[in-house]
Amino acid sequence: MGWATIADMHSYRRHPLLVPALLCALVLLAARPMQAMGEGDGDGIGSLGGGSGSAISAQVVQLYEDAALATQQYEAGRQEAEVRRARAERAEALLAGERREIAVLHDDLGRIARAQYRTGGGLPAAAQLILADDPDALMRGQHILAQTNLALAGSVGRSRRAEARFAADEAKAKAAWHALEQRNTELAAVRGTIERKLEEARGELQGQADASAAAGSCRGAVRLQQPATKFTQPWVAPVQTYRLSASFGSGGDRWANRHTGQDFAVPIGTPVRAVGAGRVVSVSCGGAFGIEIVIQHPGGYYTQYAHLAAVAVDQGERVDTGQWIGQSGTTGNSTGPHLHFEVRVTPQMGSAVDPVPWLAARGVPLG
Structure with a gap:
């Protein structure tokens, strides 16, 4: 790197x-x-x-x-x-x-x-x-x-x-x-x-x-020392420094249908942030997404963070905007270090919407 x-x-x-x-x-x-x-x-x-x-x-x-x-x-x-x-x-x-x-x-x-x-x-x-x-x-x-x-x-x-x-x-x-x-x-x-x-x-x-x-068994939350920065805006990007890779709806051999999120190419261990305040509804390991976290936000939306190397929150925990919730990795169906990020209307897979315009509408343009 x-x-x-x-x-x-x-x-x-x-x-x-x-x-x-x-x-x-x-x-x-x-x-x-x-x-x-x-x-x-x-x-x-x-x-x-x-x-x-x-x-x-x-x-x-x-x-x-x-x-x-x-x-x-x-x-x-x-x-x-x-x-x-x-x-x-x-x-x-x-x-x-x-x-x-x-x-x-x-x-x-x-x-x-x-x-x-x-x-x-x-x-x-x-x-x-x-x-x-x-x-x-x-x-x-x-x-x-x-x-x-x-x-x-x-x-x-x-x-x-x-x-x-x-x-x-x-x-x-x-x-x-x-x-x-x-x-x-x-x-x-x-x-x-x-x-x-x-x-x-x-x-x-x-x-x-x-x-x-x-x-298929998570090691439990690692408690990272959180940055001192307090975000004044309600939404942020899931990682601070990144390169956009696979986009929503793109095709490829790794997905059964179409890509359901936006990938952020980042090195292993990069701190992953909650894009907004909410509650952790699931932390799971194994399967195509590897280690993943799903957060529920006010307004009926959920965000997913997948292929992680570590999690820093527990299920049921409330999180703030920009809080470190884990570290990126390459677990599950992944060909290299990156964060797979989804925005959903339900906690489950299959209800994803394009996260790029969703974040842009909330003052977080990606590029």
């Missing part, structure tokens, strides 16, 4: 860009196993075998956030390096312009001096005036020569000062680039470590989910 996707998982939690402190914390994170949040036996990622369902679910969520934070800092460092490079390039361009101006002045001075030599030789200026056919033209030439000499001297002085400033700035820029590149290299290594741990954790989470789905 790409880092941009991981970075978006917790974009609603804003962290200050405390780069040095964060880097130290992330390096420590990479060097030791993650401790689980919430329920479970607290086994770390380094010893995933034997970790409880709650522990591994919480670890996946935490690793998504750690990955997002590492990516945020990496991008901040990369952008800072680009700004420094752009400044240095502008300074170099200005200095190159100064050098071109001085070269033109040198050419002008040489041309005038050669003309003076041809017309007056090495005679003193007074003798040249006496012998000149056109003293006024000679005086103008002498004036131009003097002015050019003065301009050249001034330009050379400016150029030397600019060269000195540029050399000092260039040394500072190189030192800054080196520090930025070193920091970004360290952050990239931390990101790589987090990604490896995340892949391992997601693999175990899906393994536990597959075992539950095969047995």
Whole structure:
């Protein structure tokens, strides 16, 4: 999975860009196993075998956030390096312009001096005036020569000062680039470590989910630490960051008739949200939908969330808009990680309506 996707998982939690402190914390994170949040036996990622369902679910969520934070800092460092490079390039361009101006002045001075030599030789200026056919033209030439000499001297002085400033700035820029590149290299290594741990954790989470789905018996709710965000709108998308895949009514070999929902392509372990407030009417495992949840909403509609890797609610529980109710997976009749989302007029399969216009009518356009 790409880092941009991981970075978006917790974009609603804003962290200050405390780069040095964060880097130290992330390096420590990479060097030791993650401790689980919430329920479970607290086994770390380094010893995933034997970790409880709650522990591994919480670890996946935490690793998504750690990955997002590492990516945020990496991008901040990369952008800072680009700004420094752009400044240095502008300074170099200005200095190159100064050098071109001085070269033109040198050419002008040489041309005038050669003309003076041809017309007056090495005679003193007074003798040249006496012998000149056109003293006024000679005086103008002498004036131009003097002015050019003065301009050249001034330009050379400016150029030397600019060269000195540029050399000092260039040394500072190189030192800054080196520090930025070193920091970004360290952050990239931390990101790589987090990604490896995340892949391992997601693999175990899906393994536990597959075992539950095969047995037709759910493991029970895992209590994830809910985000602090409070939604002001009554409806939201079922996942925060996604790519739309199979749509409502589309055909395919995996369905007996037509696709009955909208699929959201997301990685295993992505937090799944209740699209609106309601009550959990069923939590089930096994069958074509694998691990699934159905929620009843006011107004007579039901929403289904299928192919999950874990559930975070129990049957009969009331949920709020945006509350994490589970984690995406690929259980049941699924060819890859995604969330299957349905809107129904009854709790049972066979009463689905197209969820895309249904959500759009409630202020949640998908795209």
